[in-house]
Amino acid sequence: MVSTLHHACFTLIILASAALGEQAGVTPIQKVLQLMNDMVAKGTKEKNEEAVKFSAFSQWCTDTKRTKGDEIAAGNQKIEELNAFIDLKAVEIKKLTDRILELEEDVGRWKADQKAATDVRTKEETDYTATLTDYSESIDAIAGAIGVLKKQAYNRNQAELVQALVQVRSRRLVPRPA
8 A cells, every 4th residue: 555655656746747847947857856855855854853752752651661660669568568567456456455355354353352342341340330339338238337336335245145146046047057
């Protein structure tokens, strides 16, 4: 197809140069050669311009490829670092979660111990209060008896005392001595 196009252009140039050559006094072959030289110069100029543009584009592509490759490598490195960091933190989370569960277990045990100790202290307080009340009443009764005895501070016959002891002993409320 290119070959056919070249032949058509060449034929057209020859016909045009023949028509012009007759008018200007230049031979048609000279005119064709001049047109062909002009076409070669124009083609060479366009080829050089295209080579410069292609070289610039090729350099841009190379630079962009290198830059993007570096960015991708840096991104992959960052991904690896972040994945390692995530794995590290996942292990840390697991350890801390286990520790939290352990501490919650301890707190539950301590609360149960505290409740049991509070219950024991409440019972001990009740016993203490009852004992204190009993002792207070006994002390008050002894103090009252001492006061009565001091008011009755006079000599008594031993016979009355022995008779009172015999009466107390004869009652079945007092156990017999062994």
